[in-house]
Amino acid sequence: DLEASEQEGREYIIHLDKMAGIRKNKASLAEWAYTSNITEENEVKRIQVQLELSKQEKQAWEETKMYRWQDFQDFSLRRMFKKYSQLGVSALPDEKYKLLMQCVSGMESNYATSKICDYKNATKCDLALEPDITEIFAKSQDPEELKHAWLEWHNTAGSRARNNFTQYVELDNEAAKLNGFKDVAEWWQSEYEVPDFEQQLAKLWEDVKPLYQQLHAYVRKRLRDKYGENIVSAKGPIPAHLLGNMWAQTWNNIESFTRPYPDKKEIDITKAMKDQNYTPLKMFQMSDEFFRSLNLTAMPEKFWNNSIIEKPTDREIVCHASAWDFYDGEDFRIKQCSTVDYEYFQTTHHEMGHIQYFLQYKHQPVVFRDGANPGFHEAVGDTIALSVSSPKHLRRVGLVSGDAEDEQTEINQLYKMGIDKIVFLPFAYTLDLFRYGVFRGTTSADDYNCHYWRLRDALQGVEPPVPRSKDDFDAAAKYHVSADVEYARYYVSFIIQFQFHRALCQLAGEYVPEDLTKKLVDCDIYQSVNAGNALSNMLKMGSSKPWPDAMEALTGQRAMRADGLLEYFRPLHEWLQAENQRTGEFIGWEPSKIQYC
Numbered sequence: 001d002l003e004a005s006e007q008e009g010r011e012y013i014i015h016l017d018k019m020a021g022i023r024k025n026k027a028s029l030a031e032w033a034y035t036s037n038i039t040e041e042n043e044v045k046r047i048q049v050q051l052e053l054s055k056q057e058k059q060a061w062e063e064t065k066m067y068r069w070q071d072f073q074d075f076s077l078r079r080m081f082k083k084y085s086q087l088g089v090s091a092l093p094d095e096k097y098k099l100l101m102q103c104v105s106g107m108e109s110n111y112a113t114s115k116i117c118d119y120k121n122a123t124k125c126d127l128a129l130e131p132d133i134t135e136i137f138a139k140s141q142d143p144e145e146l147k148h149a150w151l152e153w154h155n156t157a158g159s160r161a162r163n164n165f166t167q168y169v170e171l172d173n174e175a176a177k178l179n180g181f182k183d184v185a186e187w188w189q190s191e192y193e194v195p196d197f198e199q200q201l202a203k204l205w206e207d208v209k210p211l212y213q214q215l216h217a218y219v220r221k222r223l224r225d226k227y228g229e230n231i232v233s234a235k236g237p238i239p240a241h242l243l244g245n246m247w248a249q250t251w252n253n254i255e256s257f258t259r260p261y262p263d264k265k266e267i268d269i270t271k272a273m274k275d276q277n278y279t280p281l282k283m284f285q286m287s288d289e290f291f292r293s294l295n296l297t298a299m300p301e302k303f304w305n306n307s308i309i310e311k312p313t314d315r316e317i318v319c320h321a322s323a324w325d326f327y328d329g330e331d332f333r334i335k336q337c338s339t340v341d342y343e344y345f346q347t348t349h350h351e352m353g354h355i356q357y358f359l360q361y362k363h364q365p366v367v368f369r370d371g372a373n374p375g376f377h378e379a380v381g382d383t384i385a386l387s388v389s390s391p392k393h394l395r396r397v398g399l400v401s402g403d404a405e406d407e408q409t410e411i412n413q414l415y416k417m418g419i420d421k422i423v424f425l426p427f428a429y430t431l432d433l434f435r436y437g438v439f440r441g442t443t444s445a446d447d448y449n450c451h452y453w454r455l456r457d458a459l460q461g462v463e464p465p466v467p468r469s470k471d472d473f474d475a476a477a478k479y480h481v482s483a484d485v486e487y488a489r490y491y492v493s494f495i496i497q498f499q500f501h502r503a504l505c506q507l508a509g510e511y512v513p514e515d516l517t518k519k520l521v522d523c524d525i526y527q528s529v530n531a532g533n534a535l536s537n538m539l540k541m542g543s544s545k546p547w548p549d550a551m552e553a554l555t556g557q558r559a560m561r562a563d564g565l566l567e568y569f570r571p572l573h574e575w576l577q578a579e580n581q582r583t584g585e586f587i588g589w590e591p592s593k594i595q596y597c
């Protein structure tokens with residue numbers, strides 16, 4: 001009868017979950033071995049382990065079909081079965097599964113090992129993305145040098161991934177259909193458990209677009225002042241290679257020569273870190289200390305022993321920062337090629353946020369050891385970093401000296417945060433709008449580059465530095481496209497982290513609406529056990545409940561909304577409107593004149 005099968009179901013799923021933990025531990029170890037030492041041998045081993053595990057997953061999946069779990073009374077039990085009833089890419093027949101793993105592995109190792117030649121010395125061709133090319137984009141203000149680096153990287157890391165990518169799309173779509181989805185786009189969106197996810201993304205963009213257009217216009221004016229109107233037009237998109245980042249996804253490297261009040265003392269965190277002999281380890285220790293100050297969990301022993309926090313000199317690794325759960329409740333690691341600078345200080349908090357989430361939900365069944373939705377996992381570390389990057393906190397830890405804020409310094413601070421957080425949104429939105437079109441078949445392989453740039457032109461107001469053709473494949477020059485990592489999670493994160501930040505600041509007594517001595521931009525939740533306990537309660541839930549329940553537990557809201565972000569940046573929005581009015585800068589942009597289709 002129903003009762004017996006529910007009880008049997010409970011015993012079965014607990015056993016299955018335990019086996020799943022052992023499988024995921026093996027998979028993570030094989031993945032780690034490969035991405036921390038990219039060799040043919042380790043790639044073969046990784047794919048072998050993945051194939052073997054996929055067979056076991058298929059076996060377990062068959063068994064779950066014997067239970068009428070949809071009728072079970074227990075919510076959590078039903079939710080566990082529902083998640084285990086989704087087999088994922090393991091639903092592919094072995095040969096196709098192996099082929100798919102080889103395509104993704106091929107793209108990822110191409111990305112990780114791509115090198116370009118130096119602009120000035122054409123015989124020096126060992127420049128890697130990290131740290132070499134990243135440093136060029138951080139420091140160079142020579143449009144020709146930046147154009148060279150941009151082009152070399154896009155032609156090496158991007159175009160060479162095109163064949164693997166086309167096959168990956170076909171195979172991944174086949175896997176999606178075997179899981180009951182129309183295509184991978186629907187599969188990816190199902191992770192957010194709301195029927196109108198894509199409409200919600202569009203609504204958020206409508207809410208933030210006016211602010212972005214004002215910031216875009218202001219920056220274009222400042223760049224035209226610097227580089228001249230032959231390089232930066234008055235009404236067109238901004239050339240993507242002039243924004244301090246290979247993908248123009250954050251513009252913090254052009255802050256020094258574009259900030260609103262240049263005569264105000266520059267807050268150069270990177271310089272202060274170097275002057276104070278910061279090391280990568282110190283960045284991690286400071287981040288760990290911040291989390292502990294909130295009464296959250298300290299990094300375990302294994303974390304410090306097993307993590308890779310600097311680029312090794314004796315082998316190739318995947319440098320793109322990542323945080324790892326080995327699903328045994330003890331082994332948690334970060335792998336990143338740290339450099340001592342503000343950007344990696346932020347990234348360190350971002351990755352430590354993932355580890356903290358792993359630690360907070362490690363008591364959950366394996367199947368619930370996940371973010372409430374993928375965006376939640378990306379938002380934890382960034383939310384903490386919003387406090388860490390406040391002038392108040394930077395003064396507390398001695399990275400900024402001098403007196404409290406005045407109006408102009410506050411605008412400079414909001415500008416610094418805005419060219420990181422506001423400009424990121426259209427970039428993130430574009431990346432997955434592009435891939436939704438690819439998976440749906442509305443974008444064919446011949447259209448890849450044209451559609452990618454048409455979206456970047458329309459939404460982000462950037463254009464390629466030189467004409468592009470349909471044989472180029474610029475999208476894959478971004479890690480997540482070459483590594484099959486969904487990107488809407490970051491778009492969601494950059495919205496909800498301001499909802500989290502606002503709620504935590506109120507709990508910490510650091511933010512009181514309408515109280516000018518307790519402004520959101522000045523909030524630092526450091527050492528607030530009250531805020532930390534609320535955050536912990538939300539993190540402990542993992543993915544055991546639909547994400548609106550987790551969102552409500554922390555913020556009282558049940559939806560993702562742009563109001564937190566817009567409230568945080570309101571003073572900057574008003575300043576930009578006045579400034580663009582004063583200079584008469586054209587708001588928005590006309591379509592690019594660069595030939596990219």
Ligand SMILES: C=C(C[SeH])C(=O)N1CCC[C@H]1C(=O)O
Nearest residue numbers: 249320321322347350351490
């Ligand atoms: C740091 C990570 C690893 Se989850 C990352 O990929 N991020 C963090 C911010 C956006 C995105 C990117 O670098 O494109």
Ligand SMILES: [Zn+2]
Nearest residue numbers: 350354377378
């Ligand atoms: Zn992340």
